Amino acid sequence: MFANNVGGADKILRIVLGTLLLIGAIMGYGIWMWIGVIPLVTGLFGTCPLYSILGFSTCSMKK
Incomplete structure (x- = not known):
């Protein structure tokens, strides 16, 4: 389907940010925080x- 195009630091940042946003959504800080799934x-x-x-x-x- 899609080739891997997300490198190491980018991958870690995405996982951390997404997790934090989802935690915020679960804690009720706003429905918009479910965007962390992406x-x-x-x-x-x-x-x-x-x-x-x-x-x-x-x-x-x-190489």
Whole structure:
């Protein structure tokens, strides 16, 4: 489907941010915080559909 295009630091940041937003949503800080599902899923799978559309990647180049 989509190639991996989310690199190490980007992946960690997405997972942490997504988790924090979901915790906030569960604690009742706002329904908008459920948007954290998107960075969490893209971080866990290592692929971002928007990056694919834009032709962008944060993965290191393989030699």
